Amino acid sequence: MYPTKYHKAASIDDAVAALGAGEEALVLAGGQTLLATMKQHLASPSDLVDIRAIDGMSGVSTDGDMLVIGAATTHAEVAGSADVQRLCPALAGLARGIGDPAVRHVGTIGGSIANNDPAADYPAGLLALGATVVTSKRQIGADDFFQGLFTTALDDDEVITSVRIPAASRAGYAKFRQPASLFALVGVFAAQGAGGTRVAVTGAGEDGVFRHVGLEAALGADWSAAAAGGVGVASEGLLADIHASAEYRANLIGVMAKRAVEAS
Amino acid sequence: MSTGIGARVQRKEDKRYITGKGKYTDDVRNESQAYAAFVRSPHAHANVNGIDTSAAMAMDGVIDVLNGQQLTGDGIGNIICGWAITSKDGSPMNMGAWSALATSKVRYVGDAVAVVIAETQALARIAAEAVEVDYEVLPAVAASDKALAGGAALIHDNAPGNLIYDWEIGDGAATDAALAGAAHVTELAVTNNRLSPNAMEPRAAVATFDECDDHYTLYTTSQNPHVARLVLSAFYQVAPENKLRVIAPDVGGGFGSKIFIYPEEITCLWASMKTNRSVKWTSDRSEAFITDAHGRDHITTAKMGFDAAGKIVGFKVDTIANFGAYMSLFSSSVPTYLYATLLSGQYNIENIHCNVRAAYTNTVPVDAYRGAGRPEACFLVERMMETAAREMGKDPTDLRRANFVQEFPHQTPVIMAYDAGDFGANLDQAMAAADVAGFAARKAESAGRGKLRGLGYSSYIEACGIAPSAAVGSLGAGVGLWESAEVRVNPVGTIEVLTGSHSHGQGHETTFAQIVAERFDLPLENVSIVHGDTDKVQFGMGTYGSRSGAVGMSAIVKAMDKVEAKVRKIAAHVLEASEDDIVIEGGQVKVAGTDKAMGWHEVGLSAYTAHNLPPDMEPGLKEGAFYDPANFTFPAGTYICEVEVDPETGVTDIVQFTASDDFGTIINPNIVEGQVHGGIAQGIGQAMLEQVVYDDDAQLVTGSYMDYAMPRASDVPSFSVHHASTTCPNNPLGMKGCGEAGAIGSPPAVINAITDAIGSNDLAMPATPQAVWNAIQAAK
């Protein structure tokens, strides 16, 4: 690892100031992605701004039937939260299925969505549930937040502070694990609520997480596994790599969509 | 509770392993320790036109930056392959030069060109990135068949067409004739996938040069420290043997990958002399993927002919073996004498012919990995038997039984002479334990849930206890493959056993002590095992090829024979009895039928006080022995795998895995079962998960656990492990070896089961969900 300067931010303003001051400063949350890339010399930030100790950054609360999850809340905390289990059990299940116990007890929801790995789980959940990302500057709807592989709407000096997730009347998540990494080879999150029927797919898109229009239409008309299974999923625009061809991913999207509905 | 042969003794060494108190090479920290980091090629094939070390040298804390010209200039020799294979035209193998640090050309991604020695490991790594190498990139090739096809990049000038050797075994004409006359011929093309060994502890070395004594000490992760010293001394000219101490302390797994002597150990020793500092290098996982010798990587086509009754009449095999960019220590023997000699399987086959071409490619060197050649042979033979049975409409177990070798000894047409076995007994035991009779009902039940159930067999045989020195010498081995032991009875009667075997997880401190405790009827804790240090232990050949039981323990038995003879003489003298009447029992040495006795410890004391020994007897009680086996040993057995496939996704669940092994005498069932469990898990890894992938530019794609899938506990079932044993007639304990069987026997059982379930035989390893789904689609 290259030398770097560590800051423990006391407030959001403090964090934003440190981000602006550093030559190439980055937010540090659980470090489950960032530290690994630094160890491999793939990233060499001049400064790390740890946001986990900032008041109000961690924990789950509710605002009516809206879930409010602090950016530094770990996957294990989300999985174990009674509020999440009550208002959106599919999201608790998603968090429970991330990585392994070590990762779940350190990795955070803010880090996961800021990183926007094309195979990460949370982006599918947030996109399907119509969540809003709250930052040090503004509020960004999930549809605008995720902008392609490892790309988001965030500015360099912008810190995610929380995520607001409206409760869904029905929601299910089905994940097919890539055998080596256990990330999503394909993950489908299907939800129905005030925002209509939304189906988000992770792991499969050439441009990262995306909504599947055909599945949304079919499930909007008939929320059933059979309806999901009846949608022909095309392989255009899907990723192909050593773990799966675009055709296999297309097949898995259909199967996972069925299973997500069954799980809802 | 008995602690002798056959007792389930808890492993003595586990306390320190499990509590994190083991002492591994990386735990060695010398006064003013310096650290090495290697500058490695990012290109698969390139000329090195210059190395600019000025920026690295200018960094604070960098001690030196050394390169290959300096290394060869100091007379450090090239790395060699220690087993000479002769091509069928009589020419020697084409071995290209391998310098520990490349001088003018790099041949795979990871090939080292320079080394930075610095005050800290982090600094050494940063400085290594600051070394600028002027590469002239050349075309590269990763696949062995492409490397041998005309027009591929030439990797070593002295290996035209990238061909290392073109070797054959068996009678080609007779085999062709037999196939021509066969009632049925099954043809099969199989690939044995390339694997990365992934020992839990990465390789490491700590080299210390002592200027005053002109002496070197090397701590290293080795399965065979004496062989390492011999090779470092005789071939690489690092130091004469008496000036080089090699210590392999606790070693966290090897699976073959720690047999070989690598560039890093050589470089650390030399760099220690150059810098007059103790130099330490510890691989991280990423470095392990690009430097630890890989395993397998065969491409094979084969034909097996049968007569109308289903009797095998001939077996013809053509294999290409990928050797990577350089010939590693035992690489040449793996696809020849460790592979083609096992192609007879458990079967009586009159005509076998195998041709093997070994190819250089721009990839990590390939060498022995758990099973080494035998998994490749077993996979081919057992896939062939299952496929042939399906084609001929026969039950796969009937076809196997009709061809089993029934009489021993049995000479195969490919060198091996099987000494003992009862293949039918293992098949029977496995079938009963796997409830084969109930399979049809289970399959129907699965079908009701939309799942495809399948059953697959593998009746494996392998050769262990490598090996009679004269025999392997005549086949080209550069070393003898005996083993040594010294049994030291201390004046107080406790015992130390010095063994040339090396434990890197196998539990020798327990099992070796068990045979000594049993022989002299002493408490287990009175026996200690010493290994892994060339200054303590007489020369030894180390641990690989499941040889520590059959060869290493046999040496201990021979040394114990000598100790016992002396004990009898001393006791007979002191107790005034005949040697023949002496019994060793319950911590005492007694005269049978009388109440005359002395304590075991008193015999020890007598030997060392020497006050009252028989005339002409030397004092002391310490005996050594070298044991050279008379033959290989032949562990064998049948594995049955039962799977359930989800046709929607291709996900395969191993619902039951049954093993019936014949390992001969079992010293400690706990440890043997552990070896079988680990071996099968590795075999399932090969069959369903693991695959080293290179892209077209010979860049490694699977360079981390994000892309290289290792089996996890959740990927394997709870194994059903059984034993039906015959005694090995060729060593004093009747042992055959159990370290590799699981990895050798299991892959074909898994693939035979999946292909049975999906009703298509076109399935390569690893059978990932995608591969299985593709096979299902293609068969539609």
Ligand SMILES: Cc1cc2nc3c(=O)[nH]c(=O)nc-3n(C[C@H](O)[C@H](O)[C@H](O)COP(=O)(O)OP(=O)(O)OC[C@H]3O[C@@H](n4cnc5c(N)ncnc54)[C@H](O)[C@@H]3O)c2cc1C
């Ligand atoms: C072995 C392993 C397995 C994994 N498996 C999965 C899996 O199955 N599914 C899955 O979804 N993920 C998986 N992950 C990733 C894991 O979920 C990480 O926790 C996550 O990607 C990053 O979160 P973090 O808190 O560790 O962020 P960090 O690593 O600290 O940061 C990641 C990036 O986000 C930025 N960042 C962090 N917090 C904020 C913030 N509040 N505002 C702005 N930017 C911020 C950082 O600057 C950095 O660029 C796995 C990781 C590992 C190591």
